[in-house]
Every structure is written in C-alpha cells, then in structure tokens.
Amino acid sequence: MNRLSALACIGAFALAAACGGAAPDTIAPKPAAPTERPSASKPDAPADAGAAQANANPDDAVIAAYGQRYVDLVVECWPETATTLGLHTRDSELNDRSLEGIHRVTARERELLDELMARFPEKPRASRASFTDLSILEHALAVDIRRTEALRPHETRPDFYTEPLSAIFVIMARDFAPAADRARTALARIEKLPQAVAAAKTNLKNPSRIATQIGIESADGAKGFLDEQSALLVKELPSEKARITAAVRAAKEAYAGYKAWLTKDLLPRSTGQFAAGKPLFEFLTREDYFLTEDADAIHAMGKRVFDDTQQKLTETARRIDPSAKRWSDVVERVKAHHPTMADLLPSYRREVARARQFLVDKDVMPFPPGDILEVIETPQFRRTTIQAAYDQSPPFDPPGAKGFFYVTPAEPQWPRKRQEEWLRENDHGDQVDTAVHEAYPGHHLQQSFSRLHPSVVRKVTGPSIFSEGWALYSEELFAELGYYTDEERLMQLVWTLVRAARVIIDVGLHTRGMTYDEAVKILVDEVHLGRQLALNEVKRYTENPTQPLSYLIGRERIFAMRERMRARDGARFSLKTFHTEVLTRGTVAPGLLEREIFGE
Structure with a gap:
C-alpha cells in the first residue's frame, strides 16, 4: 500500500x-x-x-x-x-x-x-x-x-459565489482588532463582491437542480446580510458613509442580478448530478478520513447504530411513559419542559457549568490552561442562522483567547406562537445535550486543547471526523457515566439517531442512487424531523460528500481506539489517561492518532 x-x-x-x-x-x-x-x-x-x-x-x-x-x-x-x-x-x-x-x-x-x-x-x-x-x-x-x-465546485456550485459573504461576517464577528480596523477590511471585501459574482456566469456549467436552488437561496439572503453589515460599518466608520453606501449598493445589485440569472437562465438548464460516485466517495473516506471500510461497510455501520438507537429510544420513552405508542410522541411532550424567555440564557449557563463540574467530580478529563468559555446571546446579525452554537477562538489567536457559546433568544416582538415554538426547540433535554456537545467535554474543551499544540500544520487543518466524532463521543460518554435523566437521555438519543441517519443518507445519495426526496422521507418519517429542517439538512448533504458521516463514524473510531488502549493497558487503563492522549495531539484523524499513539 x-x-x-x-x-x-x-x-x-x-x-x-x-x-x-x-x-x-x-x-x-x-x-x-x-x-x-x-x-x-x-x-x-x-x-x-x-x-x-x-x-x-x-x-x-x-x-x-x-x-x-x-x-x-x-x-x-x-x-x-x-x-x-x-x-x-x-x-x-x-x-x-x-x-x-x-x-x-x-x-x-x-x-x-x-x-x-x-x-x-x-x-x-x-x-x-x-x-x-x-x-x-x-x-x-x-x-x-x-x-x-x-x-469542480466552481462549475457546479452556485453558492461558491456567495461564500465571500461569510468572509465578511468573520471579520465583523470576532474581536481580534479594533472595530474600526476590522470595518475597513470588511468594507474592502464588500467592494470586491461584484467581481466575485461576475466570475459565476463565466465559470458555472451544469449544476444539479438542487445546487442551483441552494445558490438562489444564498443569493436571496445577501440583501439582508449586506444591510446589516452596512449599519455596523457606518457605526464604526461614520466618515466613510458615502463609500459604504456605494459599496453595499453595488454588492446588493450584483447579488440581485445573480439571483435573477440563476432563476431564469441557469435553473432551467441545471441537469447535472450531485452524487459524487462510489470511486470518489471511497477515495475520500480512505484518504481523507483514514478509514479502511468501504462504502457498503460504512453504510452497514450506520444502519446498525440507527436500528440500535431506535430500540434505545423506544425503551427510554417507555420508562418515561409506559402507555406511549411511539417514542416520537414522548419527545413531543418532553419538549414542553422548556425555560421561559427570561430564563433561556441563564438555563444554558447552568447546564454548561453543570457539565463542567460533572467532569471535575468524575475526574475523567484533563483541563487545559486558559480554558475560558463565555455563554452569551448570539450577536444580532448572526441570529438568522444560529440557535445555539460554539464559536471557537481561531487557532492562531494568542493563547488564552476565550470561546463563545452563543444562544439566540426568543424575541419579544415575535408572536406568542413563534416564541413558544422557539422555546420548545430549546427544551431542557436539548439544552443538556447541546451543552455537552458544544462545550464540556465537546467542542470547546477539545478545541481549547487543539489550539495549544505547537504544530502549525495541525493548527491550519482539522478533520471533522475527529472534531465532530469527539463531540458525539462526548454525548455517549456522559450516558455511560450516568449523567442523564431519562428525559435528557431521550433527547440525546434523538440526535444520535440523526447522526446515524446521516451515514445512511450520505452513502445512499453519493453511491447508491438515493434521491433527494427519498433522503428527506427518511428524516421525516423515521427520524421525525420537521419537513423544513429535513429539506435543509439533505441540501447540505448533497454538496458535502462524506462530511455528514463524520459525526457517527468518528465517534465509533474513537470508541474503538479507547478499547484498544484498554486492552493494551489492562488494569492500568483509565479514562482520563485515554482522553489526555487523544486531546493533547491536536485535531487529527483517528487513524493517524492511532499510528502516533500506538506506534505502528
């Protein structure tokens, strides 16, 4: 080999x-x-x-x-x-x-x-x-x-030409320099947006219909985003108001024209395929993720965990309500246990603190120096895309830079029905699971260690098969350690089921001829996601072959590595030693971690 x-x-x-x-x-x-x-x-x-x-x-x-x-x-x-x-x-x-x-x-x-x-x-x-x-x-x-x-994404992904908006967002979202300096660089990028959009009509060839629809939606969101940025820029650079107004106007016109062109010209002739195909898919799992299993074996792994999780959901739901016919019915009732609007942010803070203290009490995890996490409301201009999420400090920022756990509030001006729907999506069980996945011992703890590794190579890279695999491993670790109530375990299992379904759908879409509609049906009928969420999920899967499977397969590889270390160390094995070994080496694919730890 x-x-x-x-x-x-x-x-x-x-x-x-x-x-x-x-x-x-x-x-x-x-x-x-x-x-x-x-x-x-x-x-x-x-x-x-x-x-x-x-x-x-x-x-x-x-x-x-x-x-x-x-x-x-x-x-x-x-x-x-x-x-x-x-x-x-x-x-x-x-x-x-x-x-x-x-x-x-x-x-x-x-x-x-x-x-x-x-x-x-x-x-x-x-x-x-x-x-x-x-x-x-x-x-x-x-x-x-x-x-x-x-x-060939420059030919097949119309949203490739809306990605510069994210580059502007990052400039304004992170406090790495004085606000006025960041505003100047963001403005310079806004002035270059029409040039990026102009390349699309030359480069795009034959996207899939779904890819063009994603591009239309992305272009449609540009106006609102640019209006928000305009207000922020004027606040920081009042003397540049005329320049800001002209730059934002030109960028909005460029994206409005792009949306019209995508809708009227490109969409009717978008007949390309989104499937990566089995040769590329297996190349990526083998070379990008260091997996030895082929696509069929990966699919089988996902199906095994999917079926096992369905059974665990049924058992957990029956402990909560022995008369329940379906676990999904119990989930709907559990979602009624949610915080008030005023207590939404404080309740997340409590859950993050509780998860961290649990790790301290159990002594199963190391903690890095400079472990600083602040739970705050999501900045206004990020609220359309974030419910609750972790925003790590960039790896090349100075040591000790804090991470942020964002929580988006229910807005007072919303209708009461919308407020209730939002709070139901932040029910107690979901909060507990989210705190474990995003904060302790999930993304924040893992990334806090990763930033300390001296290798610039490991700072500039970072595979989702480890980062997302670790966060999902963290969820199941807490189940092993007895952290969850039945209600909390139920919601954690729901999200495990979503990750198992991603494996089945990822392999299916890209190697087995599964259609977009068939994938949506799995998420709606078997995972019980809302239809709009399911539609959005599958759109993402079509554009990112192998990324959706990284959560569950990464988790399974970390568990396998743990068992290998247990077999090697025998009575000397400890969870804390294992976690220290894998956390202090940066964000590296489990296959490479195994080679580095065990020496083959």
Whole structure:
C-alpha cells in the first residue's frame, strides 16, 4: 500500500470549501503514487533528549519548514480561510474565483506536493509527531487536487459565489482588532463582491437542480446580510458613509442580478448530478478520513447504530411513559419542559457549568490552561442562522483567547406562537445535550486543547471526523457515566439517531442512487424531523460528500481506539489517561492518532 493510500488527509476539504475546491479549466494528470514507506516502530524520544533526539530525527526541522510553507500557501491562495484561522495579513482580499486564479492555486498545490514527495521518497527520519504532520501535508494537497478534478465546485456550485459573504461576517464577528480596523477590511471585501459574482456566469456549467436552488437561496439572503453589515460599518466608520453606501449598493445589485440569472437562465438548464460516485466517495473516506471500510461497510455501520438507537429510544420513552405508542410522541411532550424567555440564557449557563463540574467530580478529563468559555446571546446579525452554537477562538489567536457559546433568544416582538415554538426547540433535554456537545467535554474543551499544540500544520487543518466524532463521543460518554435523566437521555438519543441517519443518507445519495426526496422521507418519517429542517439538512448533504458521516463514524473510531488502549493497558487503563492522549495531539484523524499513539 503506498503512502497516500495508507495515510489520512487532514483539512483539505476546509480549504476546498473556502476556495471552491480550486481547479484549473483543464485538469492536469493526478500526481503519481509515492513509494511505499516502512512503518514507524519506535516511540519518540523524550522531549529532554536534546542533541540525541535531533540526531535521531533530523527531518523534524525540514517537515516543520514545509508546514510553514503550507500555512503561507493558505494565506496567499485562500485569504478567506486565513481570516478564520486568525491569520490576518490579507483580510481585505477575497479568494480569486476567476479561472486564471483557480488554475494558479491548483498549480501551486501540485508544485508543493511534488516537492514534498521528491524530498521524502521514503519514510523520513522523524519523530512520530512530525511524521503525522508530513502525512497531513501530503494528503491535504493530494485530496484537494482529487476533489477539484471530480467535483469542480466552481462549475457546479452556485453558492461558491456567495461564500465571500461569510468572509465578511468573520471579520465583523470576532474581536481580534479594533472595530474600526476590522470595518475597513470588511468594507474592502464588500467592494470586491461584484467581481466575485461576475466570475459565476463565466465559470458555472451544469449544476444539479438542487445546487442551483441552494445558490438562489444564498443569493436571496445577501440583501439582508449586506444591510446589516452596512449599519455596523457606518457605526464604526461614520466618515466613510458615502463609500459604504456605494459599496453595499453595488454588492446588493450584483447579488440581485445573480439571483435573477440563476432563476431564469441557469435553473432551467441545471441537469447535472450531485452524487459524487462510489470511486470518489471511497477515495475520500480512505484518504481523507483514514478509514479502511468501504462504502457498503460504512453504510452497514450506520444502519446498525440507527436500528440500535431506535430500540434505545423506544425503551427510554417507555420508562418515561409506559402507555406511549411511539417514542416520537414522548419527545413531543418532553419538549414542553422548556425555560421561559427570561430564563433561556441563564438555563444554558447552568447546564454548561453543570457539565463542567460533572467532569471535575468524575475526574475523567484533563483541563487545559486558559480554558475560558463565555455563554452569551448570539450577536444580532448572526441570529438568522444560529440557535445555539460554539464559536471557537481561531487557532492562531494568542493563547488564552476565550470561546463563545452563543444562544439566540426568543424575541419579544415575535408572536406568542413563534416564541413558544422557539422555546420548545430549546427544551431542557436539548439544552443538556447541546451543552455537552458544544462545550464540556465537546467542542470547546477539545478545541481549547487543539489550539495549544505547537504544530502549525495541525493548527491550519482539522478533520471533522475527529472534531465532530469527539463531540458525539462526548454525548455517549456522559450516558455511560450516568449523567442523564431519562428525559435528557431521550433527547440525546434523538440526535444520535440523526447522526446515524446521516451515514445512511450520505452513502445512499453519493453511491447508491438515493434521491433527494427519498433522503428527506427518511428524516421525516423515521427520524421525525420537521419537513423544513429535513429539506435543509439533505441540501447540505448533497454538496458535502462524506462530511455528514463524520459525526457517527468518528465517534465509533474513537470508541474503538479507547478499547484498544484498554486492552493494551489492562488494569492500568483509565479514562482520563485515554482522553489526555487523544486531546493533547491536536485535531487529527483517528487513524493517524492511532499510528502516533500506538506506534505502528
């Protein structure tokens, strides 16, 4: 097995999503497979081994230098992604979405990948950690190239041209610089939006009908978003009001025209397919996620957990109400146990604090220095897309930067019925599960550790199969530790069922000919999601092959790693030791973590 087929790619999709999976108009051949390398067999030398370690691992410094070159490539080619990482030297720029720019980016990726493969034709003389970083670099490049060859998002995803709005949002949402300075860079990006939109009519070829509908919806939301940004910019830059007004007007006109073109011109001729196909799908699960299972085995894993979770839901619902005919009926009643409008934010704060204290009492989890989490109301301009969510501090921000847990309130001006519906979606059981998944020991705790890892490669990348897998593992860990009441366990199982359904649908849509409507039907009829939520969920699945499965499959790989460590350590095994091992190595695919921890 060659090195690229043996090791996982980390983070390529994050870059591809940010820059549209940049590809040239004419695709060059796929890079040749590298020579096989022998497996690592010896553990790293201790950190204090000094010169002896340097002599044993002379390639560590070379790999670190390539890591910095990769970071520089990200900043140069994907300034929008760089902003989200906390690298702010090009905050006034957008990704180049012209065909020439796309071609240039892919050429740069190929150039760096070819140089890496030539520099390390065999296994390097490196520590395990540096060998992992080299694997991350090689695969981040190789997988991104393969994605662009097959998916060509600049031709098939109209929402690729609304993504710059997110880059503006990030500038204004994070307090990394004085507000006036951030406003100036956001304004510079707004002024470049018409140029990004203009590239769409040249580049887009034959999207699927669903992809064009997503693009129409995204373009339609641009007006409201830009109006909100305009008010924020004028507040911070009152002397620039005329420039702001002109820039926002031009951007709104560009997106209004784009929406009209998508609706009248592109939609009637959007006959492309959204399915990735089995070869690409299995390439991504193997190379991007380091999974050995094929698509059918992954589907079977999802189906097994789906059926098991259905049974657990039924058993839990009957403990709550022995007369209930369906677990979904009990869920509807449980949702009536929700906070008042005034207590919504305080109740989330209590649940976050309770989850953290539970970990302290059980002593099963380490805590990093600088663990700061603030539970606050969602900023006004983010409330249309967020109910409750964690916003991590960018990895290149200074140590000690806080994370934010956003909670969107029910607005006083809403009709009473809408207020009640919103509060029902924030029922007690959902709050408990959300606090565990997003805060402790989920995303916040994991990301707080990840930010401390010294590797710049691991800071600039981060696969969802670990980050989302860890958060879902956290939910089930709390069930094992006896944290939930039956009501709380019921709601946690509902969301486990959603993640299992994602595996079935992800594989089905992209390798088994499942239709969009069939996928929606599963979520409505078997998972009991509301129809609009189900429609929105499946739209996302069509555009991101393998991401929906990352939650559950990541969880299963972490559990498998835990059992391997338990078997190795025997009576010496402890949960805290295991959690320390996996949390202190950054956000790395479980397959690579296993290699680094166990040494094969």
